[in-house]
Amino acid sequence: MTEDERSPILCHMANNDQVLDCTFAALADPTRRAIVARLCQGEAPVGELARPFSIGLPTLLKHIRVLEDGGLVTTRKAGRVRTCTLVPDVLRCADAWLRAHIDVWESRLDRLEAHLHQLKKKDLR
Amino acid sequence: MTEDERSPILCHMANNDQVLDCTFAALADPTRRAIVARLCQGEAPVGELARPFSIGLPTLLKHIRVLEDGGLVTTRKAGRVRTCTLVPDVLRCADAWLRAHIDVWESRLDRLEAHLHQLKKKDLR
Numbered sequence: 154m155t156e157d158e159r160s161p162i163l164c165h166m167a168n169n170d171q172v173l174d175c176t177f178a179a180l181a182d183p184t185r186r187a188i189v190a191r192l193c194q195g196e197a198p199v200g201e202l203a204r205p206f207s208i209g210l211p212t213l214l215k216h217i218r219v220l221e222d223g224g225l226v227t228t229r230k231a232g233r234v235r236t237c238t239l240v241p242d243v244l245r246c247a248d249a250w251l252r253a254h255i256d257v258w259e260s261r262l263d264r265l266e267a268h269l270h271q272l273k274k275k276d277l278r
Numbered sequence: 279m280t281e282d283e284r285s286p287i288l289c290h291m292a293n294n295d296q297v298l299d300c301t302f303a304a305l306a307d308p309t310r311r312a313i314v315a316r317l318c319q320g321e322a323p324v325g326e327l328a329r330p331f332s333i334g335l336p337t338l339l340k341h342i343r344v345l346e347d348g349g350l351v352t353t354r355k356a357g358r359v360r361t362c363t364l365v366p367d368v369l370r371c372a373d374a375w376l377r378a379h380i381d382v383w384e385s386r387l388d389r390l391e392a393h394l395h396q397l398k399k400k401d402l403r
Contacts, residue, residue, distance in 0.1 A: 170308045170311075171295060172310045173305070173306075173308075173311065174306050174307065174308065175306075175313070177301070177302045177303070177305040177306035178306035179302070180298070180302040181298075181299050181300075181301075181302035181306060182299065183295045183298075183299065186295075186298065189379060190379055190382075193380075193386070194382060194383040194386060195384040195386060209343075218292060241380060241383045241384075244376055244379065244380050245380060247376055248373060248376040248377060250311070251369055251372055251373040251376065252373060254315055254318045254369065255318075255366060255369050255370060255373060257315075257318040257395060258318040258366045258369075259321060259366075260362065261318070261320060265290035277359060
């Protein structure tokens, strides 16, 4: 049995901006999101990942390569079977970016609301 | 004063997949993420958004158009000033997708951990 373990390129990326560029670009496609969704339930061989899609295996392999290059997925080959595994840290990194910025927006709205409330109270006196 | 209010294309999108395609593609660029980060603090005229970047105004306007087409930003023109405003619902939609899938992964890990714990307990008996 030969093993061809591919490490994610995450560790080679110069900074967080590059990680986010690759992660968001990888997620900007419904087939790739469906692959990520399936891998959240556990690792899967490429043959199983191909089943729900009406696309050829070469196209599917291209999508898997984009996910691998984005650091979202690792693959290993045992004999003739290539198995894909999710790297959840990259999803968490993208989620942290979104959450942090949504929080900034929501804090601003809360402050505006509090300010309006104060103005209203002064107006009623 | 003339007003040229542009509505987000979100409402014209056929389904959630198209929203996610556009949102993730729009976020796959550091300049566009920096614009979104700035707009989380409140609306801003294009001139102010241009200041931190060493890019020409036409390039910046192209980035703003991608954000507009992705439904992340709306713009309105008053006289010669075009002002950009964030549409936070699109960010929330992308965050909800990521969070839901990270949750699936984490629940699976929790179940595996509980299963291992049970096996260990049986082994100690």
